[in-house]
Amino acid sequence: xxxxxxxxxxxLGKPTRNPVQGxxxxxxxxxxEAEISLLDYNYDAPGSIPGTLxxxxxxEPTELAFISFDADQAVxxxxxxxxxCLPYLEQNMVAWLDVRGLGTEAILQQIGxxxxxxxxxxxxxxxxxxxxxxxxYEDHLLMIVHMVRPSKKGHGFSPEQVGFIIRHHVLLTLQExxxxxxxxxxRDRIQRNLGFVRQRGAGxxxxxxxxxIVDGYFPVLEQYGEYIEELEEEVVMRPSRKTLEKIHxxxxxxxxxxxxxxxxxxxxxxxxxxxSDFLTQENRIYLQDVYxxxxxxxxxxxxxxxxxxxxxxxxxxxxxxxMNDVMKLLTVISTIFIPLTFIAGVYGMNFNHSxxxxxxxxxxxxxxYPLCLGVMxxxxxxxxxxxxxxxWFENFAAPPPESDA
Numbered sequence: 546x547x548x549x550x551x552x553x554x555x556x557l558g559k560p561t562r563n564p565v566q567g568x569x570x571x572x573x574x575x576x577x578e579a580e581i582s583l584l585d586y587n588y589d590a591p592g593s594i595p596g597t598l599x600x601x602x603x604x605e606p607t608e609l610a611f612i613s614f615d616a617d618q619a620v621x622x623x624x625x626x627x628x629x630c631l632p633y634l635e636q637n638m639v640a641w642l643d644v645r646g647l648g649t650e651a652i653l654q655q656i657g658x659x660x661x662x663x664x665x666x667x668x669x670x671x672x673x674x675x676x677x678x679x680x681x682y683e684d685h686l687l688m689i690v691h692m693v694r695p696s697k698k699g700h701g702f703s704p705e706q707v708g709f710i711i712r713h714h715v716l717l718t719l720q721e722x723x724x725x726x727x728x729x730x731x732r733d734r735i736q737r738n739l740g741f742v743r744q745r746g747a748g749x750x751x752x753x754x755x756x757x758i759v760d761g762y763f764p765v766l767e768q769y770g771e772y773i774e775e776l777e778e779e780v781v782m783r784p785s786r787k788t789l790e791k792i793h794x795x796x797x798x799x800x801x802x803x804x805x806x807x808x809x810x811x812x813x814x815x816x817x818x819x820x821s822d823f824l825t826q827e828n829r830i831y832l833q834d835v836y837x838x839x840x841x842x843x844x845x846x847x848x849x850x851x852x853x854x855x856x857x858x859x860x861x862x863x864x865x866x867x868m869n870d871v872m873k874l875l876t877v878i879s880t881i882f883i884p885l886t887f888i889a890g891v892y893g894m895n896f897n898h899s900x901x902x903x904x905x906x907x908x909x910x911x912x913x914y915p916l917c918l919g920v921m922x923x924x925x926x927x928x929x930x931x932x933x934x935x936x937w938f939e940n941f942a943a944p945p946p947e948s949d950a
Contacts, residue, residue, distance in 0.1 A: 595664065596664025597668065604721075605647070605723055608645045609626075611630050614743050615743065639743075642716070644718065646723045647720075669689060670706075687708065691809070693762055694725055700765075706720075706721055709751055730757060745828075748823060752828055756831075769795075784864050796853045884921075892908075
């Protein structure tokens, strides 16, 4: 038995990618059906053989997309087996094999044998999820990173592990699914010979893909920034039990996002400073720009996490203020009705006024009842005016609607 993993929910102890159409789940706090656990991990089962591939039952079938290029030409085609790219590897051209889907073990084993990969390399890129890391081998290096896909509605993201295997003039990328990635701009630049990607080697190609992966975090952060602004207004103006759940989900999602991006800082830093010859010094200079982007993402993410933590305090303060307003309103009502209740209680004692001239002689007055009501109304008006002058009614009025202009 190989490695065990968790990615979303599990069925009968087997790892699954997502119970909804086999796609990777979104982190948006709105769906219990496609929720990623904070304990999203991969670990070795006791006694497992190193290099064993543990492929989930619902993993997508493996597809091979191949691009070979140099400064003069570019060849792009789909392959049925990895052996079909061998003739291109013998030429002095850069070869990029994009493996999409990790569900066909036979093809994955062929990739390992065709490119002479270490068994642990294939194990790390297939048995997802792995922590972002960088490992050096004799004739290739392995890099594990995570890219995120922003939600089309509201906020949220879907993570996906991407494995990079870099050799001289050869780059392999292995993705969990084939429906989406952020590499289309790079493919277009290769096809149309834009920029420097076709004039440089596999190391520069790896840089461009990493740059797209890291830049993909910014749209996700932008969505969360807008969501936090909406949540701040809701916490102050309309706090409710649902608001508390939203704050909890937000903090959880930001923590998950930090788990994906934080280790990638160490990966890129190590890639810049290592002494291997898979990357040129010029490529390391470009990677410094990727490192700077990761630092910017972490700064924004830490700011969002601090704001989300403060939202809990604001929520508790808002709820407390609302409770105070309710108590203030009840106090005003009670204070107004206390003297009225006293007057009504006094004249409700039903003493026999004919037995003594001191037993409520005002009951025989011609205007006694209207006078009593007038006194009660006067007391109510005096108390209302008093509380109004003290400013107790200011918080009871609803705020005016905001103008769309």
